[in-house]
Amino acid sequence: MRSQSRFYPNKIPYTISVKTKGVTNAFKGINGRGVFEDYRGIEVYSVYSLIEVGKLKMVILSEIDVDEVTIPLQELKQRLAGLTLAIFLLAVMLSLFLTRIITNPIKNMQKSLRIMAEGDYNQTNKFIKNSKEIKEMFDALANLKASLQGAVKFSDDIGKMNLHSDFKPKSSNDLLGISLLAMRDKLIEFRNNEENTRIVSKRMLVNGMENERRRLSRELHDGIGPYLTSLKHYIENRVKNEDKKSEMKKIVDDTISEIRLMSNALMPASIDDFGIGVTLTNFIESLKKSTNVTIEYEDLTQQENSNITNHQAINLFRISQELINNSLKHADAKNIRITLSEFDEFISLFYFDDGIGFDINTVKLGLGIINIKERVEICNGTITINSMPGNTSFEIELPIEL
Amino acid sequence: MNEIKLIIADDHELFRNGLAELLRKHDEIKIVKSVADGLEFMELINTQFEADIVLLDITMPNMDGFQVLKELKNLNSTIKPIVISMHNDGNYIAKCAKMGAYGYLLKNTDEAELILAIRSVNKGKKYFSAEISEKMINFMSTQSISENVLSNKENEVLGLIAKGLTTKEIAEKLFVSSRTIETHRANILKKLEVKNTAELIKKAAKMNLI
Numbered sequence: 001m002r003s004q005s006r007f008y009p010n011k012i013p014y015t016i017s018v019k020t021k022g023v024t025n026a027f028k029g030i031n032g033r034g035v036f037e038d039y040r041g042i043e044v045y046s047v048y049s050l051i052e053v054g055k056l057k058m059v060i061l062s063e064i065d066v067d068e069v070t071i072p073l074q075e076l077k078q079r080l081a082g083l084t085l086a087i088f089l090l091a092v093m094l095s096l097f098l099t100r101i102i103t104n105p106i107k108n109m110q111k112s113l114r115i116m117a118e119g120d121y122n123q124t125n126k127f128i129k130n131s132k133e134i135k136e137m138f139d140a141l142a143n144l145k146a147s148l149q150g151a152v153k154f155s156d157d158i159g160k161m162n163l164h165s166d167f168k169p170k171s172s173n174d175l176l177g178i179s180l181l182a183m184r185d186k187l188i189e190f191r192n193n194e195e196n197t198r199i200v201s202k203r204m205l206v207n208g209m210e211n212e213r214r215r216l217s218r219e220l221h222d223g224i225g226p227y228l229t230s231l232k233h234y235i236e237n238r239v240k241n242e243d244k245k246s247e248m249k250k251i252v253d254d255t256i257s258e259i260r261l262m263s264n265a266l267m268p269a270s271i272d273d274f275g276i277g278v279t280l281t282n283f284i285e286s287l288k289k290s291t292n293v294t295i296e297y298e299d300l301t302q303q304e305n306s307n308i309t310n311h312q313a314i315n316l317f318r319i320s321q322e323l324i325n326n327s328l329k330h331a332d333a334k335n336i337r338i339t340l341s342e343f344d345e346f347i348s349l350f351y352f353d354d355g356i357g358f359d360i361n362t363v364k365l366g367l368g369i370i371n372i373k374e375r376v377e378i379c380n381g382t383i384t385i386n387s388m389p390g391n392t393s394f395e396i397e398l399p400i401e402l
Numbered sequence: 403m404n405e406i407k408l409i410i411a412d413d414h415e416l417f418r419n420g421l422a423e424l425l426r427k428h429d430e431i432k433i434v435k436s437v438a439d440g441l442e443f444m445e446l447i448n449t450q451f452e453a454d455i456v457l458l459d460i461t462m463p464n465m466d467g468f469q470v471l472k473e474l475k476n477l478n479s480t481i482k483p484i485v486i487s488m489h490n491d492g493n494y495i496a497k498c499a500k501m502g503a504y505g506y507l508l509k510n511t512d513e514a515e516l517i518l519a520i521r522s523v524n525k526g527k528k529y530f531s532a533e534i535s536e537k538m539i540n541f542m543s544t545q546s547i548s549e550n551v552l553s554n555k556e557n558e559v560l561g562l563i564a565k566g567l568t569t570k571e572i573a574e575k576l577f578v579s580s581r582t583i584e585t586h587r588a589n590i591l592k593k594l595e596v597k598n599t600a601e602l603i604k605k606a607a608k609m610n611l612i
Binding site: 233236237253281297343346 | 589
């Protein structure tokens, strides 16, 4: 080597032998370039050329380390790689974020719909609404949900036969709502019919029973009674012994009295011949003989042209019988006041006693309250019961049915 | 001796026969006819059949005793009806008395009383035994029929309204429902042709009702 090596600044150039591919080629007269190891054994880019100055052959070498040449390239490569990685990461994160924004509400909706499909309309998932379309979609879903909830609540009410529940279909296209309403109306109709049938059959039952009582009462009074009076005539006519005669007559009279009582208890003839007002007067008159309780009865019915039907009269009589019976048996009352008033529109039976009273809710069935209520019901009437010690009252109202 | 001509109207043959046998012992009483219902009796009467007294049952088929009493009254008949019935309630007795019956007997009346009744009625007197009279009077005393504009109850309500009592107070006092008092009040206003309580009091005072 004839020039100073920058790699070996302390070495004398002549001591360094450069026997590389380039030098060899150049001395052979081939100028060129190539990549090969230099004198240090390191890969270099090399241009080589022969210089002849007279007989002196020298080779000029211009070399640069391969490494040195590729350093910027390497750096560029690394930077590019880094950049690519960064962009890739960013893209991934961005897409993840975007996916969340778009898919979450849809997933949410899917979940909602799935729950609704299972029939539960009461879930309270909050919806994330972040675009107009999605918002509208959710509003529509919320409406659907509200409408279904309404329908569900309504059908639940119908199911419980709570038929006065308020419900309006969302629109004329709300087929579910409209069919539910139709169903409710049908059910109301059915219930009314059933109620009517129930009352009619109860009325028939009671009427049948009362007719039977009437028949028995008349049978006793008008059938057996005359036989007994005939027997008495027979005694008057045929029995000569005066003692025996009066004794026998007394037995017959007592029997007739007993028959009268039985007949009246079954059904007083007065109820058909005179109406309820007078019948109650008689009934209470007859009771006064057998009790110390003061019973005051006021008959304010129409005497001549009463509009109280025989059916109402019988039921009012039975109700009064039951009430008086209760007062005498259970109430320990001193006073009973009864007023029967007849007006153009209604009949009012007011019953009061100053007995011990009873708890309306827990009253024993034996007191016949149920019986009384049933009789009021089959007469299409109303009943109000108030009870406290010393003041028990029943207000019964029946409509005048013309 | 004056013969008493008697008709028996009763739907029980056995009873008619027994009664006839009983009365046969008494010479002055003559049973001239025995009929089974009111219709048969009225047909007989319409043939100008002569009789003094009819022993009349109430409960009979076709035409009952009440109807017969009414017809006899309409015809101004001289036949005096004595009702003879199983019913011993005051209302039956009162109704018969009102409709022109001369007497009221229970079917199981003793022979002596039966004869007494027939004789009394034949003399033109009415015969109601003490027991029967008591029943009738007891019944009539419970009837409160007012000849005035207002019924007795309405008068009572009016008095309490005038005293300034509320509907509820009046209801409690008279042992009736509030609605009954309201209805009475409305009826009083209607009957006296007034519109409100102030007018009512004024008019009632003028009419001396309170």
